[in-house]
Amino acid sequence: MKHVTIKDVAKRLNVSISSVSRAFNDKYDIKKETKELILKTAEEMGYFPNPIAKKLSQNKTFNIGVVVPEFINEYYSEIIIGIQEVFMGHGYQVLITQSDENPEIELKNVKTLIHSMVDGLIIAPTMESTNMEYYLKELNNGCPIIFMSRVKENLQASKVLFNNKKWAFFATEHLIRQGYSKIYYLAGSKNLNVSVDRIDGFKRAMSKHKIPKERYKILETGLLAEDGMQIMEDLIYNHDLPDAIFCFNDRVAMGVISILKSNAIKVPQDIALMGFTETRMVNLMTPRLSSVKQPTFEMGKSAAELLHKQIHNSLMEPQTIVLNGELTIRESSVRN
Amino acid sequence: MKHVTIKDVAKRLNVSISSVSRAFNDKYDIKKETKELILKTAEEMGYFPNPIAKKLSQNKTFNIGVVVPEFINEYYSEIIIGIQEVFMGHGYQVLITQSDENPEIELKNVKTLIHSMVDGLIIAPTMESTNMEYYLKELNNGCPIIFMSRVKENLQASKVLFNNKKWAFFATEHLIRQGYSKIYYLAGSKNLNVSVDRIDGFKRAMSKHKIPKERYKILETGLLAEDGMQIMEDLIYNHDLPDAIFCFNDRVAMGVISILKSNAIKVPQDIALMGFTETRMVNLMTPRLSSVKQPTFEMGKSAAELLHKQIHNSLMEPQTIVLNGELTIRESSVRN
DNA sequence: TTTGTTTCCGAAAACGTTTCCGAATAATTA
DNA sequence: TAATTATTCGGAAACGTTTTCGGAAACAAA
Secondary structure, three states: OOOOOHHHHHHHHOOOHHHHHHHHOOOOOOOHHHHHHHHHHHHHHOOOOOHHHHHHHHOOOOEEEEEEOOOOOHHHHHHHHHHHHHHHHOOOEEEEEEOOOOHHHHHHHHHHHHHOOOOEEEEOOOOOOOHHHHHHHHHHOOOOEEEEOOOOOOOOOEEEEEOHHHHHHHHHHHHHHOOOOOEEEEOOOOOOHHHHHHHHHHHHHHHHOOOOHHHOEEEOOOOOHHHHHHHHHHHHHOOOOOOEEEEOOHHHHHHHHHHHHHOOOOOOOOOEEEOOOOOHHHHHOOOOOEEEEOOHHHHHHHHHHHHHHHHHOOOOOOOEEEEOOEEEOOHHHOOO | OOOOOHHHHHHHHOOOHHHHHHHHOOOOOOOHHHHHHHHHHHHHHOOOOOHHHHHHHHOOOOEEEEEEOOOOOHHHHHHHHHHHHHHHHOOOEEEEEEOOOOHHHHHHHHHHHHHOOOOEEEEOOOOOOOHHHHHHHHHHOOOOEEEEOOOOOOOOOOEEEEOHHHHHHHHHHHHHHOOOOOEEEEOOOOOOHHHHHHHHHHHHHHHHOOOOHHHOEEEOOOOOHHHHHHHHHHHHHOOOOOOEEEEOOHHHHHHHHHHHHHOOOOOOOOOEEEOOOOOHHHHHOOOOOEEEEOOHHHHHHHHHHHHHHHHHOOOOOOOEEEEOOEEEOOHHHOOO
8 A cells, every 4th residue: 555655746747846845835936726736636646745754854743742640530631632622723643641640650751752752742740759850851952841730830831720729718718608617628649739739728718717726627638539438437437527528629529428428427417518620420419519610621722822832932931821710519518 | 952863873983874773773783882882872962763754764653543432431541541551562652532422523533643644543433424434445545443342243344342232131131130120221322333232132131031021111312421310300200210220321320310319219229220331430329330340441452452463464354352341230239 | 715604884775755946937127 | 128026846955764785894614
């Protein structure tokens, strides 16, 4: 199965290969009729420009690389869809890799992508790790990189962030305003700076509403439903139950709710519940779960647009985009 | 930021570029010491072979394309991870595209991937559509393609399938053996051949156990939780309630269960429930949902390995791999 | 010493484009 | 009419590799 090349088309029409190239690249210095003739016969012959050769001669790959911790959950999947939407529109291919929350795999992925000559990178790091130095070095070597989601605000690079402090504050304040005051926060992992930010928001709400330290707790958990189940079982075992529980994410909340149910503890009558990073499961739980919706598609789109700008204007200085969310109140956090 | 090229390395050491190339490609006709010297200085100079140029000269891209209907749900995400595991080990990049269950986008994705010269394709079609003709044409043009999941068994091409008939049969038979006999099957979409297969399995279980046609129903639904909610509301409204419900997938089951709960219908005391294509949510539902687990990672791996073989042996004749699942019984389908 | 084999290496073609440069023709201006 | 400018095109270099071919050097065998 030989591919038709530019030479075949040129020979067929007795024109030069440069003319065929011009026809395909919307160049000004070609007559309209010849251009059309070339395009028509090329079409007939089943010719299309070999993208590899194009990349080599233009020193661009039209590939951009994406590194995420995982895409089993909706969160990064939706972000990726946002990224693809933007870049496919610009004729780029998006190469997706996932690091399985493992910094070593993450580093390997980034290296692979850079070695395959991507024109730019979007990275959602697993955690703040030593990898960051390497990434920043690559950034200075001329490979545009956008950081996403799990990264500190003061990092000297372009990034797209969610305002975790603010929305953790709002979510907590909602619980307080509903009359709950003994509130436990299941805080994810303290290595995650998003986690730290949400703790900050949680604390600020507490201090604003003058709730004494003895009334609330911040408990480190994992990111999975199983982690929520585990910690909830411990709390029940120790007879250490609050009014309300604010969870690092919906999965943890889901774990909590399942343990509460099997212990006949009612939500929200006995304990209110609030999630974060809203997933589609919120409406399927009974009671339906209050949560904070993050603008995943928009985050993907913003990161992609930022990167696209940066690719076409390499001297642009770093920009930070902070996006807002949406607090959706459902049955799980409403006093009857 | 100029990239270091093979020429720079050659010049530095006063050797020819062919020697440098040989050093990097494990060729036999180069002295061991020169090879090591070349590799060492290349490393120092920060040189690595430009993959684009390599691709051009070898007429291979070392890219393989994947087209799935979506990856918001775990199912295809896990399959993709399986595919990546195999191909990254072989030094290939996996390009992932998703068609959003839209045959037109699917076709566009396939064309994009073929135009970007992938060495092979793995396609999970949205439905049996007219696109199949195009794909088979491309297959005959020499681009190896593996079909996955939603495709007919008699298709003349390599494919990796799940044995839907068999496991729908087992799942149904389990319900019957538990003593349920008025069973409704929420059957997904009849345009999906997996759906047709599962209906077949369902019916075979019914006829094996001599359950008369008046006792069971097959109801067409969608694939989403909302579809399960919708149809369950209708059934309740019409006072048309069975002993047990077998759902096309866990999401539909999740929708059903939420409506049952809000109508105070108990699972499994009043109505038993069985899902399919097990998701991680099964253990988080109360009661925990019985379901059929599909070997997603293995499906991905099998497809990838099959494609890899096909790429290296283009004359191989089409192969069909049919994988088995696992029926996991939990509380939702067990008579107390 | 001659011949034949290995072993190692360089020159150059090939992969399929884009793009720069210059030339031929046509159109415009002086 | 001559000179200038636009328009359109072909030739060839460049992009960075791999690979084929042939030749030199080194070594063994005759």
